[in-house]
Amino acid sequence: MLRPNPAVLRRLVDEYEALAAAEAVRGPAELNPRARDLAYTLCVSTGTRDVKRALEAAHQWLAAAPAPAREPVAPMAGRRMPATEPA
Numbered sequence: 001m002l003r004p005n006p007a008v009l010r011r012l013v014d015e016y017e018a019l020a021a022a023e024a025v026r027g028p029a030e031l032n033p034r035a036r037d038l039a040y041t042l043c044v045s046t047g048t049r050d051v052k053r054a055l056e057a058a059h060q061w062l063a064a065a066p067a068p069a070r071e072p073v074a075p076m077a078g079r080r081m082p083a084t085e086p087a
Contacts, residue, residue: 004045006065
């Protein structure tokens with residue numbers, strides 16, 4: 001089974017958990033459409049049919065994923081590095 005990009009999976013989990021926490025504070029109102037969409041996407045991404053299991057799988061995969069690569073530093077276009085004096 002293919003696994004989603006860890007950065008994408010992390011965004012899905014973070015957004016879903018933030019919406020779920022906000023809904024828990026507001027009370028048992030109707031599920032937010034965005035939360036419903038995120039739950040569906042998490043289930044599809046993890047090959048599960050239940051958002052609770054999807055979150056469990058996602059957390060396991062994220063824990064096992066390699067650390068994200070550092071973003072490259074943008075070059076200093078048109079600038080010259082100052083010359084250093086010999087010691």
